[in-house]
Each structure stands twice: as structure tokens, then as C-alpha cells.
Amino acid sequence: MLIRHKLLLWFTLLVLGLQLGFSAFVYYFAAITRAQRFELRLTNSATLAGRLLLPLLKGEAGNRGRLRRDDLLTLPREEISIYGPDGLLRYSSADHIDEATNRARLAGLGAGQQLRYPARGVQEIIGLAYPRGATTGYYRIFVAAEDRAGRAQQRRLGLLLVLANVGGLLLTVAAGWFFAGVVLRPVARISRQAGRISAASLGQRLSEGNGRDELAQLARVFNLMLAGLEQAFEAQKTFLAHASHELRTPLTGLVGTLETGLAYDATLPEARQSMAQSLEAARRLSALTNGLLNLAKVDGALPAFGPVRLDECLHQALRLVRASYPGREWRLAFYNLPTDTEADPFMLPGSAELLTTALLNLLDNAGKHSDGPVRTELGYADAHTLRLRIIDEGPGLTPAELARIYEPLYRAANALSRPGYGLGLPLTQRIIQRHGGRLELTSAPGQGTTATVWLPATPVPV
Known part of the structure; x- marks a missing residue:
């Protein structure tokens, strides 16, 4: 159902409910008022009958002949019955009155009481115990009539x-149709504007109207x-351009070496040299392809996380970089660890393989660019957050380079002469983010670089 139709339906049901409720209240109040007003008229009729007829009904038989039954009938279909204190019928305005019912009501109509009885068809009935002197007792007067006008x-x-x-x-x-159209008109305008935006026109923006609602x-x-999509598209274009360039270089070298060897290599040593060059180009191509696949894989669905010890991942990564950079000094320190618990302080939910890969990339970058020792510090930033810092003494990075350091295949100027493809830091950043953490690099030219990782900790008893 369209939103306009939903708004119309809800608005109509709400107003209709209010109307029906108000109408029912008015009708019910009017009915109660009419019944009370007519009951008062019946009471007045009964009182009048008592005042005028009872003096003539003192048991004098001659007086009855001078009464006409319709002398006091002033209401439509009015019927009057008067019973004496002894329970005998003294007066009846018509022969067809249901006196049996009236007699049955005598006992329930106490002295000085006035009662309203259930209606008989369209006739409404009251009973009145009318006093007639201290010694005479009470007369019971029943009056029934129809409230035609009411x-x-x-x-x-x-x-x-x-x-x-x-x-x-x-x-x-x-009104609901009109106001729903007025309310939804800006939505329709936004829909039309959004419909004109495509992948080729992500720079367009929607009108924000008054800017407040x-x-x-x-x-x-x-x-x-849209701004995020535009940025992502631009990053994708840049990534594809860099990936094409990086893949083209080893492929071109590989094809060129093979073609040269096929055309000119006449001896076994020359052929072996061409094969060695081709193998090196193939290895570079394989490494670049694996890096691109790892980057795409970490953006997809990850395996279910389990408890991981970050210190074990760090020790494994340090063991690998020590083998890759045997002449480099690697220092490890722990700080600000909780002392009031027996739980393992380095436990967190995650993937040990991915976290080891992320730490290995950070350590490899530090070992690759540092001219001195690389310091690694592991501890707690607060009660629930682990913090890892890797500090090198390399040439550092400029602010412009830091702004682009997480772009895939981007390499800073001081890294162009070193092995790598610019995929390590983007991959590391995404791994840390998928673990609910944050990666931050701080650097200045000539002052080295510090990589800081924050990860949520979940200590468990050991």
C-alpha cells in the first residue's frame, strides 16, 4: 500500500473514530435527558392526579359518577391507575390497562417512594406513593404514557x-487526500531527484528544503x-588504475623475457638466465595477486570469531620478522596490565590468522623502513581496551603521504625503492576494523613512524 493511502486511511479512521465517539456521546446524553425530562412529566401528571382525584375518591360512590376518565389525560396514550392504601383499585383511566402488573408492583412501592419501571412498548411507566393525610395512608398512583415529541x-x-x-x-x-499530497510532495521531489542520479552523476546532491524538518x-x-559512494567510486577507479599498472609491469616483463629468450637464446646458460628472470616476474605477479585476493577476502564474510590471545599472535609475527630481518633489533615491552584479576589480560574475540597477518604487516613495514631498533609495546589504554604500539626510526612520512597511506597500491616516496605493493596497510586497517578496533599512524619526516592499534579486550579466567 502506498504511503499516501496509508496516511489517508489512518487519518480517516482517526477522525471517523472521534466523530462516532462524539456522536454516540451526544446521542446518549440526549436520550438520558429526554428520559429524565419525560419522567418528570409523568411525575407531575401523577401528582396532579393525586391532588385532583383523591378528594373525590374517599369512598363516596356518588362522586365517581361525576368523573370522566379522560379529564386529566394530557399526554399521548396516557394511562392512570390509582390504588388505595388497602391495595384496591380506586381509579383507572381505561379498561385495557394491565392491572395485574400494577398490583404486583404495589408491595415494592414503599411509602413516599417514586419508581421508574421498564417501558411497555413505547409507553414509559412510573409509580408514585402519594400521601393522603396522617390517618388515611398512602395511595399508589401508576402513570404510563408515550413521549412522542421527545x-x-x-x-x-x-x-x-x-x-x-x-x-x-x-x-x-x-482533506486527508489533499494533506497527504501536501505532506508527501517533498518526498516525491526527493524521489525524482534521486531517480536522476546514476553512477555517472554521483556529484549531484538532493535539495535539503528548509534544512530543519x-x-x-x-x-x-x-x-x-552519495558523498560516500562518490568517494568509494573514485577510490575504486584509483584502485583499478593502480592495480592495472602494477599487474601490467610484471606481465610485460614476463612476456618480454619469454619472447626474447624464445627468439635469441641459443645456449643453455642464456635460456636459464631468461627462465630465472621470468620466474622472478612470475613471483612478483603471484605476490601481487595474493595481496589483492587477501584484500578482497577480508571485505567479505569472515569465519566465526573465537577467543584469541593477542600476545601469542604478536610473538608469532615477531618470530617471522626476526627471520626476515636478522640484523634488526626488535624490542618488546608490556605496560599498564591489570593486577587485580586472574583472567588472561590479552584475550579477545577474533581470528588468530587475520590478527597475526595484520601485526606482521605493521612489523614488516617498521623493519623495512627503520634504520634502528623497532620497539613494540603492548598494554591497556583503559579497562576494556588493549593498545599495541609499534615504533620505528625510519625516514617518516609527510602529512600528504599520511592522508593517502590507506589507499590500496599507494606507496610513499621513500618506499618506492623497497619491495612491496602498497597493500599491507589497507589490509591491516580492514582487519583491525573487522575486529572492532582502530588503527592510527602518526609520523613526521625524519622522526620515524608510530603505528597504534586499539582492540576491545575480553579477559577470561585462566
Whole structure:
């Protein structure tokens, strides 16, 4: 269902519910008021009958002949029955009155009481115990009548409320349709603008309207997403360009060496030399391809994490770099470790293989560029965060180089003469991020480089 239709439906149901509730209240209040008003009229009729008829009903038989039954009937279909203190019928305005029911009610109508009884068809009934002197006792007067005017007025009110609700419903639907269109007009505008944006026009941005309401916030978030997509597309283009260049170089060397050897190598030594050059180019191509595959793999689905000891990953990475740089001095220090617990302080959830790869890349970069010892420090930044720092004494990096250091296949000027393809740091950064951590490099020309890694720790009892 369209949002416009949902808004219209909800708005209509809400207003209709309010209308029906208000109409029911008005109708119910009017019905109660009519019933109370007519009950008062019945009471007045009973009182009037008592005042006028009881003096004539003192048991004088001659007085009854002078009464006409319809003398006091002022209400539609009015019926009056009067019973004496002895329970005998003294007066009846009509012969068809259900006196059996009235007699059954005599016992329940106490002295001085006035009771309202269930209606008989359209007739409403009250009973009144009317006093007639201290010695005479109470007379029971029953009056029944039809409230034609009141019920007609109530029917007209009901019809008026029905018509008002139908008209209000139609107006509500029209108003809801109009206001839903007004409210959703900016959404339609954003939809049209977004529909014109494609991969070739990611530089376009959505209008943020007044800049204050929720739709402006939505447009702002969408613009931020577009900016991120534009940046990602640009990074992808740069990555593809660098990858093509890096792959083309060893491929060109490999093909050229093989073609030269096939055309000109006439002796075994010459052929062996061409094969050796081709093998070196193939190894470079294989290393570059593996690096690109690892970078793509870490962006995909990772295996389920388990408990990993970061110090063991660090020791394994140090063992590998010591073998690669036998003349380099590697220093390791631990600091700020918790002393009030028996849990393993270096435990965290993750992948031991990936974390070892990340630490090995950082140590390899430090050993590759440092002219002096490489210091490694492992400890706690706070109660729940492990911090690893790798400090070298290399040539350092400029601010411009630091800004691009995480771009795949980017290499700083001082690294062009050294082995590598510019994939280690991007791969390391993504591994650290996938483990909920953060990698930061600080450097200055001539002052070396410091790589700092923060990772969430989960100490467990040993």
C-alpha cells in the first residue's frame, strides 16, 4: 500500500473514530435527558392526579359518577391507575390497562417512594406513593404514557448525526487526500531527484528544503551517502588504475623475457638466465595477486570469531620478522596490565590468522623502513581496551603521504625503492576494523613512524 493511502486511511479512521465517539456521546446524553425530562412529566401528571382525584375518591360512590376518565389525560396514550392504601383499585383511566402488573408492583412501592419501571412498548411507566393525610395512608398512583415529541426529536437528532458523520467522512477523505499530497510532495521531489542520479552523476546532491524538518534530515543523510559512494567510486577507479599498472609491469616483463629468450637464446646458460628472470616476474605477479585476493577476502564474510590471545599472535609475527630481518633489533615491552584479576589480560574475540597477518604487516613495514631498533609495546589504554604500539626510526612520512597511506597500491616516496605493493596497510586497517578496533599512524619526516592499534579486550579466567 502506498504511503499516501496509508496516511489517508489512518487519518480517516482517526477522525471517523472521534466523530462516532462524539456522536454516540451526544446521542446518549440526549436520550438520558429526554428520559429524565419525560419522567418528570409523568411525575407531575401523577401528582396532579393525586391532588385532583383523591378528594373525590374517599369512598363516596356518588362522586365517581361525576368523573370522566379522560379529564386529566394530557399526554399521548396516557394511562392512570390509582390504588388505595388497602391495595384496591380506586381509579383507572381505561379498561385495557394491565392491572395485574400494577398490583404486583404495589408491595415494592414503599411509602413516599417514586419508581421508574421498564417501558411497555413505547409507553414509559412510573409509580408514585402519594400521601393522603396522617390517618388515611398512602395511595399508589401508576402513570404510563408515550413521549412522542421527545422520541421524534431524538430520531431527528440521530438522523442529523448520521448525515453529519457521512458528510464529515467525505470531507475527511477529501482533506486527508489533499494533506497527504501536501505532506508527501517533498518526498516525491526527493524521489525524482534521486531517480536522476546514476553512477555517472554521483556529484549531484538532493535539495535539503528548509534544512530543519525530517525530510531535510533525510535528504542530508542521502547526500552524505552519495558523498560516500562518490568517494568509494573514485577510490575504486584509483584502485583499478593502480592495480592495472602494477599487474601490467610484471606481465610485460614476463612476456618480454619469454619472447626474447624464445627468439635469441641459443645456449643453455642464456635460456636459464631468461627462465630465472621470468620466474622472478612470475613471483612478483603471484605476490601481487595474493595481496589483492587477501584484500578482497577480508571485505567479505569472515569465519566465526573465537577467543584469541593477542600476545601469542604478536610473538608469532615477531618470530617471522626476526627471520626476515636478522640484523634488526626488535624490542618488546608490556605496560599498564591489570593486577587485580586472574583472567588472561590479552584475550579477545577474533581470528588468530587475520590478527597475526595484520601485526606482521605493521612489523614488516617498521623493519623495512627503520634504520634502528623497532620497539613494540603492548598494554591497556583503559579497562576494556588493549593498545599495541609499534615504533620505528625510519625516514617518516609527510602529512600528504599520511592522508593517502590507506589507499590500496599507494606507496610513499621513500618506499618506492623497497619491495612491496602498497597493500599491507589497507589490509591491516580492514582487519583491525573487522575486529572492532582502530588503527592510527602518526609520523613526521625524519622522526620515524608510530603505528597504534586499539582492540576491545575480553579477559577470561585462566
